[in-house]
Amino acid sequence: DAKTTQPPSMDCAEGRAANLPCNHSTISGNEYVYWYRQIHSQGPQYIIHGLKNNETNEMASLIITEDRKSSTLILPHATLRDTAVYYCIVREYTGGFKTIFGAGTRLFVKA
């Protein structure tokens, strides 16, 4: 598995953009970057994924560096409900697409 490194916690003001970094320097060419988040007492929720191009959906944007060794998840206008643990994952394929979670980044959105 390619391992990921994320800061343990971050703060963001409500209404501002939240930029969550992730390092995955050992990613291989066919591995995708996935982001999930987990709000307190809920199961993880899929946010977005990408291979090498930047991606955007209704929840967030994903910026992947050209060398693919790092990425940034952007929540363009953070709200209090975005307070959660955010997991950056490099998807391993072992015939089952086993997803390995790390410790994630705990994002606190403050009013």
Place this chain on the structure above:
Amino acid sequence: GAGVSQSPRYKVAKRGQDVALRCDPISGHVSLFWYQQALGQGPEFLTYFQNEAQLDKSGLPSDRFFAERPEGSVSTLKIQRTQQEDSAVYLCASSPSGGSKYFGPGTRLTVL
């Protein structure tokens, strides 16, 4: 509802008891996963099914843990002779293809 459901949501067991945790995946989803999440940590992979076939059980911590999905839809995770270290949230996820996963709310197991 259209999401993954799990039951019970909370389970308290005495040490040594057997427990069974149920997962109802999203209809039509081929892949089903079980994860264990200890307090303050990320989810850890336990096992994976594709339809009724258990293709990966490398994460099951001991032979006291057993999972089945006999008809390729509902799955049950069984833990025999529960121990205190089994206390955790057990998460089930399903996926149409094994990529993006849809998680249930989890079952919080407390072993006394």
